[in-house]
Amino acid sequence: MAGFIDRDKVLFPLKNISSVVEIFKNQLESNHEPDLALLSIIAGAVENSLTCRSNVSIQVVEPKTLPILELHTIEDLYNKFHAIMKGAIDVSKSENKVCTRETIKKVSDVVWNSLTRSYYKDRAHLQSLYSYLTGRKLDCFGVAFAVVAGCQALGFSDVHLALSEDHAWVVFGESGTETAEVTWHGKGNEDKRGQEIGKGVSARSWLYVNNKPVICTRAMEVAALVSAINPSLNATLDACEVACLQQELLWLLYDLGHLAKYPMAIGNLGDLEEIAPTPGRVPCSALFQEAILSARTYYNNQHVYPYTYQGGYFYRNKMYKEAFESWANASDVIRLYNYSRDDEEIYKEFLEIANELIPHIMKVISSGFSANSILKKPECFANLLRFYDGICQWEQGSATPVLHIGWAKPLVNTISKFDADVRAQVNIVCESDCSSLDDRKLPRSNGNTSCFNNNNNYCLSQDHAKSHNLIDQIESKVTKDEEVTNL
Numbered sequence: 252m253a254g255f256i257d258r259d260k261v262l263f264p265l266k267n268i269s270s271v272v273e274i275f276k277n278q279l280e281s282n283h284e285p286d287l288a289l290l291s292i293i294a295g296a297v298e299n300s301l302t303c304r305s306n307v308s309i310q311v312v313e314p315k316t317l318p319i320l321e322l323h324t325i326e327d328l329y330n331k332f333h334a335i336m337k338g339a340i341d342v343s344k345s346e347n348k349v350c351t352r353e354t355i356k357k358v359s360d361v362v363w364n365s366l367t368r369s370y371y372k373d374r375a376h377l378q379s380l381y382s383y384l385t386g387r388k389l390d391c392f393g394v395a396f397a398v399v400a401g402c403q404a405l406g407f408s409d410v411h412l413a414l415s416e417d418h419a420w421v422v423f424g425e426s427g428t429e430t431a432e433v434t435w436h437g438k439g440n441e442d443k444r445g446q447e448i449g450k451g452v453s454a455r456s457w458l459y460v461n462n463k464p465v466i467c468t469r470a471m472e473v474a475a476l477v478s479a480i481n482p483s484l485n486a487t488l489d490a491c492e493v494a495c496l497q498q499e500l501l502w503l504l505y506d507l508g509h510l511a512k513y514p515m516a517i518g519n520l521g522d523l524e525e526i527a528p529t530p531g532r533v534p535c536s537a538l539f540q541e542a543i544l545s546a547r548t549y550y551n552n553q554h555v556y557p558y559t560y561q562g563g564y565f566y567r568n569k570m571y572k573e574a575f576e577s578w579a580n581a582s583d584v585i586r587l588y589n590y591s592r593d594d595e596e597i598y599k600e601f602l603e604i605a606n607e608l609i610p611h612i613m614k615v616i617s618s619g620f621s622a623n624s625i626l627k628k629p630e631c632f633a634n635l636l637r638f639y640d641g642i643c644q645w646e647q648g649s650a651t652p653v654l655h656i657g658w659a660k661p662l663v664n665t666i667s668k669f670d671a672d673v674r675a676q677v678n679i680v681c682e683s684d685c686s687s688l689d690d691r692k693l694p695r696s697n698g699n700t701s702c703f704n705n706n707n708n709y710c711l712s713q714d715h716a717k718s719h720n721l722i723d724q725i726e727s728k729v730t731k732d733e734e735v736t737n738l
């Protein structure tokens with residue numbers, strides 16, 4: 252590890268965004284691995300100086316300048332982190348060796364036991380080592396990141412961050428295939444720190460993405476800390492300097508090739524580019540497509556978020572037909588999983604799409620009578636069925652139910668907006684073996700199953716064959732629930 256070397260120190264005091272970008276560039280282009288502790292402290296210090304309560308008086312700073320960051324501020328925190336790690340774990344005997352589960356648990360314990368007793372864990376700006384070292388507070392990502400940075404500081408180059416779409420853990424050992432939980436997940440769940448990643452039921456849950464997590468290199472761990480930068484000043488305002496820094500750092504990582512296997516980071520860059528397009532760069536729509544391609548190429552299309560990044564973009568830009576297709580593709584991913592209690596985040600995502608976004612679209616378009624209304628397009632109806640069917644299949648074989656009466660009304664209301672002649676153009680092809688898909692949920696080979704055949708009809712093929720009983724399923728649930736409520 253290069254550590255905090257003179258070439259970076261001469262750039263202090265940091266007064267503007269480009270000097271911060273310069274330090275990241277030096278670290279990423281050096282022939283040593285980038286120093287995670289240094290970069291996390293710097294990113295956290297910049298974020299804190301521009302967003303935290305203390306000085307939220309509307310900053311009238313020169314564009315692209317930052318409140319001055321002195322060298323000693325960063326150096327003291329950097330030395331403090333090394334002192335904490337080296338003071339707690341004696342590594343003299345394990346020079347240039349791979350790390351052990353016991354050492355990883357010890358590093359996780361050092362971080363865990365030094366955190367403030369109780370604080371609001373979901374607050375913003377708790378992701379960096381700056382937050383850990385100055386406020387003794389970290390969110391669940393921050394704890395995992397701190398463990399990896401701590402192991403790097405102790406000289407272990409085999410310990411790396413593993414990321415699903417809603418959880419983080421570490422991989423380590425000779426071939427980097429050992430796994431260990433190092434942080435908590437969700438609310439009210441006992442943490443499993445020290446244990447290897449679930450082989451049991453949780454293996455089929457979205458939380459562990461069917462064992463297709465993003466396994467980070469050091470540079471991808473830098474991309475994770477940059478993705479975790481949070482420009483929000485409050486619920487409505489962003490500190491534009493912080494957003495601008497995050498965007499420039501993501502482009503730096505993108506150009507160096509470190510986002511290629513990190514779909515969510517590409518999606519984050521797409522979100523930033525939609526708000527503030529960088530002249531000369533690809534459009535944000537291309538980035539959302541790249542994120543999808545990355546997930547299909549490297550993670551066997553087992554990730555949901557690339558499709559919801561893209562669907563959200565289409566929705567915000569009133570491209571509703573395209574949004575339906577993205578959301579149906581997201582649903583094609585989730586149908587392979589069993590819903591478990593750890594999957595609340597993705598449940599909320601699908602709930603919002605089904606019960607807020609799609610009903611909103613139905614409301615705004617049914618007021619217009621244009622001939623090319625999506626209500627006249629069978630492919631829109633087909634994609635909506637595919638979307639709902641994926642959620643039904645997600646529920647099937649799961650210990651925890653997904654659907655309830657609250658889902659049925661918006662669903663039936665949406666489907667009934669399409670005229671019978673449009674619905675008639677969607678053929679639901681029932682493969683002979685569609686029943687065999689019920690329990691095994693064979694992972695699909697390619698990206699999306701094409702729902703359209705060549706004679707201009709729209710068929711929901713193979714896995715979607717269940718769509719024909721989709722409405723029966725919902726209606727039976729509705730009557731059951733109604734019976735219950737009427738009891």
Ligand SMILES: CC1(C)CN=C(N2CCN(c3ncnc4sc(C(F)(F)C(F)(F)F)cc34)CC2)S1
Pocket residue numbers: 391392414415416417418419475478479515516519556559560563
């Ligand atoms: C389409 C969306 C609703 C918009 N933002 C989404 N994000 C925002 C960024 N985001 C992320 N962006 C980069 N890297 C990571 S690693 C990670 C995590 F594994 F859950 C962790 F580490 F536990 F927090 C989350 C996450 C989570 C997903 S999904």
